[in-house]
Every structure is written in C-alpha cells, then in structure tokens.
Amino acid sequence: MKIDELIAQAQREAEPSAEAVEALWSRLRAGPGPEPEPEPEPEPEPETPPAAPTDTAVRGPWIAAALVVLGLGGATAWWLRQRAPAPSPAPSTSATTAKPEPAPTLEPVEMQLVRGIESVDEAPPADRDAELDATKPERQTQRPSTPAPTDAPPPPPPSELELLQRARIALRDRDWSELDDLVQAHAQRFDPGMFATEFAAMRTMADCAQSTPERARTIGRAHLERAPGIFDARISELCGLDE
Amino acid sequence: MTRSGPAGKDPTLSAPANTAASSPGPELEALYRREVSFVWRTLRYLGVPGPEIEDAAHEVFVVVQRRWDDLDAGRDPRPWLAGIARNVAMHERRRRARVARKLDALGQAPPPSSGPTPEAHVAQGEALEILERFLDTLPDAQREAFVLVELQGLRGREVAELLDEKRNTIASRVRLARAALQAYLHTHADAEAPR
Known part of the structure; x- marks a missing residue:
C-alpha cells in the first residue's frame, strides 16, 4: 500500500459532511459562546397573575x-x-x-x-480562550469549571520557578508534550533566565524521549559536551548513552 | 509566536463588523466556509475523536472570532488556524488522557481494539481509520509535525514558526513519522499475508 494513496483517501474521508458544516455555522451564528450573558435567568415572573392558560x-x-x-x-x-x-x-x-x-x-x-x-x-471561558490562542504557546494547566466573569483579571503568568516546578512534574510523569510546552514558554519569557541550564537539560531529555535511539544518542552526547550538569545521569539514561 | 498586526489587510479579510457581538460577520463566514474543512481535518488528525470534532471546531472558530485582529490578512490564515486547532486538540487530548487515567485507576479501561488490517480497512474505505490508528502511535511532537506538513500541506517554515522549533527539527520529525508510517503499513500488511 502506498502512503500517498492512503493519505489521499483519508483526506476525503476526513472531510466534514455538508450537514455538519451547516450545523456548526448555525451554532456560530447563534452566538459566540465565550462571553456568557451576565443575566442567564429567564424572564422574571410577571407581577400580575398571568393569563397564559386559556383553557x-x-x-x-x-x-x-x-x-x-x-x-x-x-x-x-x-x-x-x-x-x-x-x-x-x-x-x-x-x-x-x-x-x-x-x-x-x-x-x-x-x-x-x-x-x-x-x-x-x-x-x-475567556481565560481558557487566552490559553487556546495560537499566539501564546505558554499555557496554564488549570481549566476552570465555570465561566469566569468577563471583567475578571487574567491569572498572573507563572514565574520562572513555577515553570521549573511544573517542568519537573512533567519530567517525572514523562509528559513530554507538556514538558515541550513548558520549555518553550520558558524560552519565550525568560530566556536565558536563572534556570536556563535546567531547562536546556529538560529540553534535551524531552527531545531524546521523542526521538529514535540513534538520534537520541546524538542529542544526548551533544548536550553533555556542551553543558554538563546535574542532569547528566538522567540525560544519559533517557538518551540511551548508558547502553 | 505572535502575528503581526493587520497591516496591508486584504479587504476581504477586514475585521468582522461585530467581533464582540453575538453574530459573526460576513468576513468570518467567508473564512469559515473556506477553511472549515481544513480545521476539521486538523482536529481529527490531531486526535480529536469523531463525536467531539464539531464541538472542538466550534471552539476554534469562537477563538478565531475573538482573536480576529491577530489575523494578518496579508498571509495565509491556515498556519494561524492550525495553531488554534492544535491548542484545542491538545486540550482535548489531555482531558481524555486524564479521564483514561481515572478509568484505568478504577479498572474500567476499555480493552485495546484490535481491528482489521490496513488493507482490509482500505478495502472498506476506511483509510482514515488506519491513519488515525497510526497517528496514535506517534509521539505528540512527531504527530503534529507530520499532520501539519504532510497531511495538511503547511510549509515546514510555517510549522517551525508555529511550533517554535527549527525547520530542521520539523523536517526530521516529518521524515521519521513517514518512515514509521511505511513500517506500520508494512508490518500490518505482513500480518495479513499468511491468511
């Protein structure tokens, strides 16, 4: 089976149906959704006795x-x-x-x-949309369960130390995607920062974990030559340099 | 990565008349009609399951509406849309991963499905299912690069900018993923051969 044929056929199958397109547009037209109305309650009760039941x-x-x-x-x-x-x-x-x-x-x-x-x-909620914005790779892990008020101030961005703590948790959990995000967020906001060495090591570990063994060894060796440090043992392990 | 302002805007992509109002403008509708398939496929390839795609696509376009001013009309909107879709998909993946972990802890994890081979799937017109199964085997970083470049046709430079990576890194991930797909198809075809 050829890859290109598979991809072409999958592309056709992945197209949304016309009904789905229209349904989604109807939802968008009905309202944007992200800004909840401040008064979600229905109409107040009329003061006079209503005459709705006409029977x-x-x-x-x-x-x-x-x-x-x-x-x-x-x-x-x-x-x-x-x-x-x-x-x-x-x-x-x-x-x-x-x-x-x-x-x-x-x-x-x-x-x-x-x-x-x-x-x-x-x-x-509005806060979450801010996270979803493609222009902001740095993302919060918490997801509020209720919509935030529209005038609520956005949560303060995490400090460099908080980023490092979160990165360590991601490393411990082997959540490479999260670790990638945190490393990128650090590079964008703090580069080089106080913990540049730690984040460089974490980036190497994330890259090694997501690469082929051969590539991981190359990445690991390059890092150890460039910036040896307290993470050397972990890097050697994750990049397959111990083998 | 931040997009530049709307300098030199194409008149067809001027800001919707009422970005903060309740109904989208004609410019957004034009963008929607043109790119909804692209967004839909991106979400699907990035792991949003079929029943959740409409909600996820809705979320993408709500963000698009809100961030309309970030859209540079002089550039192809697809990388920007792909970035939003990627983040929505990432949220969705993490949410499902959390649910799966909880179910796993409760001993209620669904058994891994062992469906038909790729050849059988293609015969049934289920290439998409094969592709999704394969994509599920990739690390997230490789998957994103492969989806955006190989399946969705973005340029390596655009994806590198979007993911804040070097172009060589993206090219390498795409190459690895493509090799992995070849191996995946080969392995599963071999599995069918003895029958």
Whole structure:
C-alpha cells in the first residue's frame, strides 16, 4: 500500500459532511459562546397573575377558589379591624390569588434564548480562550469549571520557578508534550533566565524521549559536551548513552 | 509566536463588523466556509475523536472570532488556524488522557481494539481509520509535525514558526513519522499475508 494513496483517501474521508458544516455555522451564528450573558435567568415572573392558560375548564375552578379566598380574606380583615387597630392582612390576598396560577410558559423565542444561554454556558471561558490562542504557546494547566466573569483579571503568568516546578512534574510523569510546552514558554519569557541550564537539560531529555535511539544518542552526547550538569545521569539514561 | 498586526489587510479579510457581538460577520463566514474543512481535518488528525470534532471546531472558530485582529490578512490564515486547532486538540487530548487515567485507576479501561488490517480497512474505505490508528502511535511532537506538513500541506517554515522549533527539527520529525508510517503499513500488511 502506498502512503500517498492512503493519505489521499483519508483526506476525503476526513472531510466534514455538508450537514455538519451547516450545523456548526448555525451554532456560530447563534452566538459566540465565550462571553456568557451576565443575566442567564429567564424572564422574571410577571407581577400580575398571568393569563397564559386559556383553557376555561382549567381557569374556572381557580377563579371560584380565588373568589372564595377573597371573601374569606375580606371577612377576616373586617373581623380583625373590629377587634384591634392593627392593619389587616389584606395585601396577602393578592399573593394568595397569584400563587395557585401555574408559571407562564415561555414563548418559542424565549426558549431559543434560554437554549442559547445554555450553550453559552458550555463554551470555554475567556481565560481558557487566552490559553487556546495560537499566539501564546505558554499555557496554564488549570481549566476552570465555570465561566469566569468577563471583567475578571487574567491569572498572573507563572514565574520562572513555577515553570521549573511544573517542568519537573512533567519530567517525572514523562509528559513530554507538556514538558515541550513548558520549555518553550520558558524560552519565550525568560530566556536565558536563572534556570536556563535546567531547562536546556529538560529540553534535551524531552527531545531524546521523542526521538529514535540513534538520534537520541546524538542529542544526548551533544548536550553533555556542551553543558554538563546535574542532569547528566538522567540525560544519559533517557538518551540511551548508558547502553 | 505572535502575528503581526493587520497591516496591508486584504479587504476581504477586514475585521468582522461585530467581533464582540453575538453574530459573526460576513468576513468570518467567508473564512469559515473556506477553511472549515481544513480545521476539521486538523482536529481529527490531531486526535480529536469523531463525536467531539464539531464541538472542538466550534471552539476554534469562537477563538478565531475573538482573536480576529491577530489575523494578518496579508498571509495565509491556515498556519494561524492550525495553531488554534492544535491548542484545542491538545486540550482535548489531555482531558481524555486524564479521564483514561481515572478509568484505568478504577479498572474500567476499555480493552485495546484490535481491528482489521490496513488493507482490509482500505478495502472498506476506511483509510482514515488506519491513519488515525497510526497517528496514535506517534509521539505528540512527531504527530503534529507530520499532520501539519504532510497531511495538511503547511510549509515546514510555517510549522517551525508555529511550533517554535527549527525547520530542521520539523523536517526530521516529518521524515521519521513517514518512515514509521511505511513500517506500520508494512508490518500490518505482513500480518495479513499468511491468511
């Protein structure tokens, strides 16, 4: 089997379907997602009793019940006024009448708005987008679970020491991709920096781990000749110089 | 790597009318229509599984919309898009790796699949599946270089700039990955031969 044939066929198979393209565009058009609305709550309840349920069979008993409650409330108020000068609880009657009414159903447009807000909630927060920006290879490992407020200040960039600590963890976990990122971030922000030797050694180790044995030995030897240091043993091991 | 400002902008790539508003502008739509396949494939080749690609592509274009001013209209947008897609894919890979580690710790890791051989896959029109299986065997750095150069057609110089590597490093990674693909196909073809 030829590689080029395989690649050409895979390219065709990897194309998105027309439906997927349109669906994705619809999502984008519906809203960008990254800036959640500050008020994700739906419309507030109307103050007056809503008239949404128009079914007279449902409304009739409620009206009767409301009239009964109003009558009882009025009688109670009159009785209380006779006994004491305290204010009557008449205002509660309006609340009582409003209570049994079912919540108004949302109009289709409102439902769309709510759905849009829900999809916005799932979108990445602003902080994370900053990490995703291709122009910033340096990346945070933490991913906030809830969208950050739009006016929240971005987290401070890690110090050189923090980068080194994270790099050591990546080295310990053999997370070469993470280590690559951290080394690049260090080079961009601190080059040469206080820990240039350490980061150079880590870069060598990451390169060795991701290279063929022959190439790794070349990289390792070059590093040991150029900048021997406290990582020599690890470099020798990872680059296959012990063999 | 930071892109230069929008000096000498192509009028077709001027900033969308409302980058911060709720709906994308016609310029973004034009870019989307032109490059969605490229973004989609990039995400797929970089390891985003099929069901997650739409979400990931959405994320890419949301970032594109927000960072529109970073787009240099005088240059091919693909390296820039590839960089965003790469970061989205990387996040996704790490997220899945964390989930896999947790499942593994719970003894619920899915068994490794042993599907048909590459030849059988191709016969079924599943070249993409073979390619994805192969890509999963590569180290991340090699995979990225191979995908962006060999599969997505970016220039070595662009990829080197994007990944902040030397051109020779990128060329070496692509060469190694290509050799590995040849060996992979050869090995799996051999496995089928005795039948």
